[in-house]
Amino acid sequence: MSRASYVPFVESERQELLKEIGVNSIDELFSDVPREFQVKSLNIPKGKSEIEVERRIKALSRQNRTDLICFLGGGFYDHYTPAAIDAILSRGEFLTAYTPYQPEVAQGTLQAAFEFQSGICRLTEMEVANASLYDGGTAIYEAAMMAARVTRRNKILVDCGVNPIYRKMLESYTSNLDMQFECVSTNGGTVNREKFLKKLDNSVAGIVIQNPNFFGCIDDLTDIIDAAHNVGALAVMSVYPISLGILKTPGAMGADIVVGEGQSLGLPLSFGGPYVGFMATRKKYVRKMPGRIVGITRDDQNRKGFVLTLQAREQHIRREKATSNICSNENLCALASAIYLSLMGKEGLKEVAELCADNASYAYYKLLEIPNVSRAFKSTFFNEFCIKLPCDAKDIIGELIDKGFAAGFPVGRYYEGMENVALISVTEMRTKEEIDNLAAALESVIRDW
Amino acid sequence: MKLIYEKSVPGRRGVQLPDCSVPPHKARIPSSLRREKSAVLPEVSELDVVRHYTNLSRKNFSIDTNFYPLGSCTMKYNPKVCESVAKNEGFSRLHPLLPQLRNGGILTQGALKVLYNSERFFAEITGMAEMTLQPMAGAHGELTGVMLIAAYHKSKGNNKKRILIPDSAHGTNPASATIAGYSVTTIPSNKDGVMDFEAFKKELTDDVAGVMLTAPNTLGLFNSHVTEICKLVHEIDGLVYYDGANLNALVGRVRPGDLGFDVVHLNLHKTFATPHGGGGPGAGAVGVIDKLRKFLPVSRIEKRDDGTYALNYNAEDSIGYISAFYGNFGIILRAYAYLLMIGADGLREVSDHAVLSANYIRVKLKEFYDLPYDRICMHECVFSASRQMKNGIHALDIAKGLIDLGFHPPTIYFPLIVKEAMMIEPTETESKAELDAFIEAMKKIAQEASDNPEELHNAPISTPVGRLDEVAAVREMNLSAN
Known part of the structure; x- marks a missing residue:
């Protein structure tokens, strides 16, 4: 028998079990399955040893260009992950x-999830948060559905500054539902007040806005949130958690549902996942919120303990009437984020955010010194900005790959008419030298164009 | 234990950051766009953090420390090599937007090859024509699957409104069908524990878009009508969905596609041994038959004639984007490593021993607990605590009693169709000695239930906390640190 299937039985034990069951062979146990539907073999290679598998995967990993200096963001960032995170996540007990359905043997998972919820609340200045959703994109979809449930309306206004991939997800998920979406184009890189106000009426369930938005621009969105509230709509705001180290919070702006992608809080880029979505809201809407929630309670000896609570919203209780179909969430990733927030702490998170902003600021002005490079927007930005290039950004970024840079994202990929615009992201990982080298490389590419 | 927030000491630091290497430009972001007060995060040292979370971890049961005979959850051993390969920097530092740069696919050939090969493996295992690996959990796979069913009917102009689901199904099935826009009709189970065939036929009218089945079902039973059900559904141009939660019973031996299923989802965190993480991240690959291929979500991974891999975003009939990128790549990579390790022969051993072990537990315990469906089971068996109820002992008490004996409880009160259900799934990775120890523990509890029921009501007593007041939790709604 192959040792690698992780099956610990030896032949004598197998025979003993068969005898106890009262059958002669394992095949007999499958007698309910018509024989003609049982396959003889599968076209899958024979099992390998650990040495061979490690070698194979290592070889594959070398075919990925992680050596490029990363100025690529777009909602997913190359931040530092302190070593302690991985050390803790590797503990088999986590x-x-x-899933902590038996709270007496899951207090570790439950308390950590509670601390994650607390961290999200404090970061966003909101009242309650759930224990995680899949990612930033599905979190926006869940928030839009939640706004519809709360208001019993079905129209959602989405700002075009919201990550275009997330907007596509929103569209896909609701294509068979009685939901209506309208995208509102931006103005100068930020929310177009005039257009929003024109579209806001009492048929609108919610508005979906993002800060910083996809272009990296930041804004105080209090006025547009107030306007939404004036027609009885909810404001859904997607945020970049690192930026909240210094930026005005969605809570302070009056947002009703706050969502975001938590990858920047201690998770590797890992080619798109696993990441972690988060959602926070006001206490009055908590029963309409999707996803698991951990709360504090007491046992019969009055000892404090943690449990999954408000489960009457969830699919395993409510089935077709649940607030969402979500079951597994991204618990371990939420744990990583809770640890990240603890390690960074009050000062550390602020410093990371300042470092990102300062590095980005330096890069912005440095790149603008290059002939034929100009600003795309006047708005203030956090750690990501758009610049206008003299030709298609896709081609220039392509050239810069040969010089060792993942220099940014060609905005024209998602925004018509912005083919010459590059979105450039700078985190605390980048040094002055790397930024200077990017500027020199870009200058030479443009010069030789 | 105190919250990490309660261990905070003003001024204490956990992480040292580099000095700013560029001339700082703090005035650039005006104060009107800045937060007024810093977020009140913990101020603790690295050791504070490491000790806090290490000590928290010790309050958990886990596969690495305890046996989880948890029905329909397939809590098998998670091989360590799958963890170590996933930490490879060539994958962990890979930006998901890289393929969208000019000729960017060339920059991520290793990752695309992992995805392509995994898709081929899963297609072979399920008997499906094509897979998407994008869904990030089982329920997410269900939603994707039902969206694919909807796209098919839309393309054919079929006006179908209902999905049929047996009453033994997981709650995610009806929830997923509903949020995809369908109304759900529940079909009762018959006395043999499988979907009532007559009731099913009566409900199978032209307005049925599809049927969602779990095979074997949550009682661990294989419905011998399954191929006939598929045929009947196809006759009205409906589609049959296979919930792969219980694939561990069949993997390597039976392929849902051969039985007639049209859409399949897999839980990589069950059958394919990726760790559960205390509730995720999981991954829920979805497979489809040929005629549904064109509806799969974008992007699609393709192999070019020159042997390289590329992403295709131009799928006209696609249901669109269900994930920002390629799904939970890190989890897919772990499952890929697992498949490379065990190979086709290993897969067959998985289901063989999962079924063997479940039947062993079934015959060894049926003398002590009621077994409502007393027949050969597949990978799990469902007992009832109805006999113990006479002494005031419920499934919950038995579950809590097991904790004191070092075992994670079985799934209890599910499936809903069995009174006081205890659903036991041992998986293939537990040894005979471990199974025997569990059987002894269950016997001991049965004895205690008749001799000394009061003791069981107090269980567990060995854990950091006893039974918690869930009603108070709902009432008080204490959901974040003050």
Whole structure:
């Protein structure tokens, strides 16, 4: 028998079990399955040893260009992950535990999730948060559906500054539902007040806005949120959690549902996942919120403990009437984020955000010194900005790959008419030298164009 | 234990950041766009953090420390090599937007090859024509699957409104069908524990878009009508969905596609041994038959004639974007490593021993607990605590009693169709000695239930906390640190 299937039985034990069951062979146990539907073999290679598998995967990993200096963001960032995170996540007691439905043997998972919820609340200045959703994109979809549930309306206004991939997800998920979406184009890189006000009426369930938005621009969105509230709509705001180290919070702006992608809080880029979505709201809407929630309670000896609570919203209780179909969330990733927030702490998170902003600021003005490079927007930005290039950004970024840079994202990929615009992201990982080298490389590419 | 917030000491630091290497430009972001007060995060040292979370971890049961006979959850061993390969920097530092740069696919050939090969493996295992690996959990796979069913009917102009689901299904099935825009009709189970065939036929009218089945079902039973059900659904141009939560019973031996299923989802965190993480991240690959291929979500991974891999975003009939990128790549990579390790022969051993072990537990315990469906089971068996109820002992008490004996409880009160259900799934990775120890523990509890029921009501007593007041939790709604 192959040792690698992780099956610990030896032949004598197998025979013993068969005898106890009262059958002669394992095949007999499958007698309910018509024989003609049982396959003889599968076209899958024979099992390999650990040495061979490691070698194979290492070889594959070398075919990925992670050596490029990363100025690529677009909602997913190359931040530092402190070593302690991985050390803690590797503990089997966290890694290989089940969903905490039996709270007495899951207090570790539950308390950590509670601390994650607390961190999200404090970061966003909101009242309650859930224990995670899949990612930033599905979190926006869940928030839009939640706004519709709360208001019993079905129209959602989405700002075009919201990550275009997330907007596409929103569209896909609701294509068979009685939901209506309208995208509102931006103005100078930020929310177009005039257009929003014109579209806001009492048929609108919610508005979806993002800060910083996809172009990296930041704004105080209090006025547009107030306007939404004036027609009885909810304001859904997607945020970049690192930016909240210094930026005005969605809570302070009056947002009703706050969502975001938590990758920047201690998770590797990992080619798109696993990441972690988060959602926070006001206490009065908590029963309409999707996803698991952990709360504090007491046992019969009055000892404090943590449990999954408000479960009457969820699919395993409510089935077709649940607020969402979500079951598994991204618990271990939420744990990583809770640890990240603890390690960074009050001062550290602020410093990371300042470092990102300062590095980006330096890069912005440095790149604008290059002939034929100009600003795309006048708005203030956090750690990501748009610049206008003399030709298609896609081609220039392509050239810069040969010089060792993932220099940014060609905005024209998602925005018509912005083919010459590049979105450039700068985190605390980048040094002055790397930024100077990017500027020199860009200058030479443009010069030789 | 105190919250990490309660261990905070003003001024204490956990992480040292580099000095700013550029001339700082703090005035650029005006104060009107800045937060008024810093977020009140913990101020603790690295050791404070490491000790806090390490000590928290010790309050958990886990596969690495305890046996989880948890029905329909397939809590098998998670091989460590799958963890170590996923930490490879060539994958962990890979930006998901890289393929969208000019000729960017060339920059991520290793990752695309992992995805392509995984898709081929899963297609072979399920008997499907094509896969998407994008869904980030089982329920997300269900939603994707039902969206694919809807796209098919839309393309054919079929006006179908209902999805049929047996009453033994997981709650995610009806929830997923509903949020995809369908109304759900529940079909009762018959006395043999499988979907009532007559009731099903009566409900199977032209307005049925599809049927969602779990095979084997949540009682661990294989419905021998399954191929006939598929045929009947196809006759009205409906589609049959296979919920792969219980694939561990069949993997390597039976392919849902051969039985007639049209859409399949897999839980990589069950059958394919990726860790559960205390509730995720998981991954929920979805497979479809040929005629549904064109509806799969974008992007699609393709192999070019020159042997390289590329992403295709131009799928006219696609249901669109269900994930920002390629799904939970890190989890897919772990499952890929697992498949490379065990190979086709290993897969067959998985289901063989998962079923063997479940039947062993079934015969060894049926003398002590009621077994409502007493027949050969597949990878799990469902007992009832109805006999113990006479002494005032419920499934919950038995579950809590098991904790004191070092075992994670079985799934209890599910499936809903069994009174006081205890659903036991041992998986293939537990040894005979471990199974025997569990059987002894269950016997001991059965004995205690008749001799000394009061003791069981107090269980567990060995854990950091006893039974918690869930009603108070709902009432008080204490959901974040003050």
